[in-house]
Amino acid sequence: MDASIVVVLGVLGAGCLLADATVGRGEVTLVERLLADLAWGPAIVAGLLSLTGFASLAVGLGQAGRGTLLAALAVAGLVAAAKRRSRPPLDASPPRSSAAGDRDALLSWTAVVAVTAGYGWSFLRWLSQRPLGSWDGMGIWTYRALQWFRAGDAFPSTIGLLVESKPGYPLLVPGLVTAELTLWGAETTVIPVATGWFWVLAAAAATALAVARRAPAAVAPAAAALLLSTPMVWNAAFGQGADLAVAALAVVAALGLGDLVVGDRPASAPAWLIGLVLGLMVWTKNEGAILASLLLVVAAVVARGRLTRRPRWTDWLGLAIGAVPGIAATVVLKTLWATSGEVERYLAPDLWSRLADPSRWQTVAGAFASRLVPWNGEALWGGTLVLLGGLAALAVVRRPAGGAAVAAALFGAPVLLSLAIDAGIYLITPEPLEWHLRTSLDRLGLQLLPLAVVAVLGGLVVSDPEPRTPKAGSGVP
Numbered sequence: 371m372d373a374s375i376v377v378v379l380g381v382l383g384a385g386c387l388l389a390d391a392t393v394g395r396g397e398v399t400l401v402e403r404l405l406a407d408l409a410w411g412p413a414i415v416a417g418l419l420s421l422t423g424f425a426s427l428a429v430g431l432g433q434a435g436r437g438t439l440l441a442a443l444a445v446a447g448l449v450a451a452a453k454r455r456s457r458p459p460l461d462a463s464p465p466r467s468s469a470a471g472d473r474d475a476l477l478s479w480t481a482v483v484a485v486t487a488g489y490g491w492s493f494l495r496w497l498s499q500r501p502l503g504s505w506d507g508m509g510i511w512t513y514r515a516l517q518w519f520r521a522g523d524a525f526p527s528t529i530g531l532l533v534e535s536k537p538g539y540p541l542l543v544p545g546l547v548t549a550e551l552t553l554w555g556a557e558t559t560v561i562p563v564a565t566g567w568f569w570v571l572a573a574a575a576a577t578a579l580a581v582a583r584r585a586p587a588a589v590a591p592a593a594a595a596l597l598l599s600t601p602m603v604w605n606a607a608f609g610q611g612a613d614l615a616v617a618a619l620a621v622v623a624a625l626g627l628g629d630l631v632v633g634d635r636p637a638s639a640p641a642w643l644i645g646l647v648l649g650l651m652v653w654t655k656n657e658g659a660i661l662a663s664l665l666l667v668v669a670a671v672v673a674r675g676r677l678t679r680r681p682r683w684t685d686w687l688g689l690a691i692g693a694v695p696g697i698a699a700t701v702v703l704k705t706l707w708a709t710s711g712e713v714e715r716y717l718a719p720d721l722w723s724r725l726a727d728p729s730r731w732q733t734v735a736g737a738f739a740s741r742l743v744p745w746n747g748e749a750l751w752g753g754t755l756v757l758l759g760g761l762a763a764l765a766v767v768r769r770p771a772g773g774a775a776v777a778a779a780l781f782g783a784p785v786l787l788s789l790a791i792d793a794g795i796y797l798i799t800p801e802p803l804e805w806h807l808r809t810s811l812d813r814l815g816l817q818l819l820p821l822a823v824v825a826v827l828g829g830l831v832v833s834d835p836e837p838r839t840p841k842a843g844s845g846v847p
Contacts, residue, residue, distance in 0.1 A: 374554045378564040381550055382571075385415030393639040402582060406638060408575035409622050412568040414643075416615070417650045417696065420545025423518075424699050427526055482574075482594050501559045506813075507610030510536050512562045515547035519557065529708050537708035540700050542654040543612040566607035572618035574598055577820045580625045581828035584777045593827045596757070602750040602816050613813040616651060616658045620665065620784075621820035623647045627669040628780050630681045641685040645692025653696035657817060660791060662693075664784040672779050724798050734796045737807040738789075741815060750812050754819070762826050778829030785818045785825060 389410035390403075425431075502508040518525045518541075529537050543565075550561045574594045582590035597603060606614040626644035648666060651658035666689070673681055724730060742755050792814050799806050 372558060372560050374556075374558045374560045375564050377550050377554045378561055378568075381415055381419070381546075381553075382412065382568060385411030385413075385418075387411075388414045388418075392643060402579060405575045405579040405582070408571050409579055409618075409625065410572075410576075410639065410643070410647075412572040413619055413622055413647050413650060416542055416546045416568065417646060417653070419549035420542045420653070421695050421699055423545050423549055424541060424703075427523065428699075428702055482591050482598065501563075503562065503608060503610030504605075507562070510539060511543050511612055512547065512610045514539075514541070515544035515551065515562065516557060518544055518548040519551045526707050538704050539612075540653045540655060540658070541703060542650055542696075543615055562610045563608060566610055566614065569614040569618040570598070570603060570607045573603070573614065573621060573820045576618065576621040576625050577823050580621060580628065580777075580781070580824040583628070584828040589827055593823050596754060596827070597820060597823055599752065600750075600754045600819065601752055602812055603819070605750055606813070606816055611813065612655050613816050615654050616661065616817045617820050619647055619651045619654060619658065620661050620817065621781075621824060623651065623662065623665055624669075624781050624784070624821060624824070627665060628777070630685055631669055631673040631780070632776055641681075641688025642692035645689035646695065647692075648689065649693035649696025651696070652693075652700050657814065659700075661784060661788055661817065664787050664791075668780060668783045668787070672776060721798055724800075730797050730803055733803055734793055734807070737796075737811055738793065741811070751815075755815075758822055758826050775829070778825050780825075781821045781829060782825030785822050788814075788818055 386407040389407045392414070393406050393410050503512055514529070517528065521528050546568075547562050547565055550565065551557060554561060574597050577597050578590040578594040581593040603614065623644060626639045626647065629638050630641065630644065648662045651662040741751055742759060792811075796803065796807060796811075
């Protein structure tokens with residue numbers, strides 16, 4: 371471990387400061403405020419650094435232009451923060467927790483920190499054997515970050531040549547790592563690894579915050595501990611891929627969308643920022659585009675319910691405007707820099723024969739079911755999926771109502787829909803089916819894990835005895 375980790379900590383700190391200036395008006399306690407900063411901060415700073423780096427190359431400013439763009443955005447951010455701080459305080463806010471509750475929360479979060487430290491330490495040996503991460507990290511994500519750092523202004527002309535590293539894959543994670551390497555001024559294996567912790571913190575914080583909104587105080591640390599005690603989370607963090615980033619961005623986006631459609635407290639984040647995170651999901655991985663679309667569609671459907679409010683047209687406009695940078699960067703990358711024939715391969719003439727093959731259905735179903743066995747394969751899931759499945763089954767019998775049903779729908783429906791889409795893609799994949807399932811199914815499951823934890827612990831298990839009553843003036847019909 372060398373001093374370059376200071377760069378990663380500095381970048382994370384900057385993201386948290388930006389988040390503190392932008393979000394958090396709906397948070398009640400200091401713990402919730404810190405969770406909000408850790409949830410939104412990595413998304414904000416990763417988007418800022420990767421998009422400005424890409425934009426400076428796309429418009430011909432080169433790597434040197436990144437500083438100009440960052441300076442302009444920093445000034446805009448300071449102006450926005452100053453305006454936000456000058457707003458009058460809210461007329462009403464939920465009561466603060468008692469001293470005893472604060473003490474219990476402190477003890478609970480201390481246990482979560484211990485779990486995090488324990489798992490992080492146990493994976494250091496794994497890291498010492500594979501300092502460049504998993505195959506995906508070594509061959510795709512970290513490799514492209516190193517290539518970007520080495521090529522500098524010539525990167526747009528070289529990315530299409532990186533055939534084996536999937537040149538059409540989006541660049542949020544490589545762009546973030548490249549920016550950190552640029553700040554450090556040299557190549558190091560520490561920065562890509564430490565950046566994986568970005569997404570561990572963001573996913574755990576957003577999961578806990580989303581559960582804290584809908585469940586007793588003790589459940590939020592339990593949700594974070596459940597996530598952090600899942601071996602697959604740490605496998606992905608040290609593997610230096612992009613799936614954990616998708617997972618973190620997805621639960622952050624769902625948290626923001628939940629604020630827009632559930633009117634029991636002020637929105638924590640502005641609509642444009644929620645839209646930005648949705649766009650960053652597209653800018654992170656191809657699967658992120660599907661999951662972002664599902665989150666948006668589910669939120670729009672849930673917003674028409676009796677216990678929710680219908681966002682104003684300005685909210686939808688803000689979501690659309692915020693999503694533009696991430697989507698635009700992805701379109702430019704895929705159409706001008708690194709065209710790909712992936713879609714055409716999936717839509718080959720033998721598509722229907724693959725879809726109608728009963729053996730493929732059996733193989734896919736068996737692979738999905740096998741993840742429920744704790745000792746399966748590399749034991750990447752432990753007992754997490756069994757516990758979540760059991761709790762969900764018991765809770766459904768209780769027929770959750772009110773805010774619990776809304777939370778379960780907002781966070782759970784995208785999980786189920788995404789799993790159905792993933793199963794369909796596996797059925798028609800042109801790749802060898804068993805190989806494709808073995809190398810990607812666990813990663814796809816990780817992308818959905820934080821959403822599933824919130825849906826179960828913050829929705830199905832803890833059901834409201836009565837529907838929540840929105841505050842006066844919240845806009846709820």
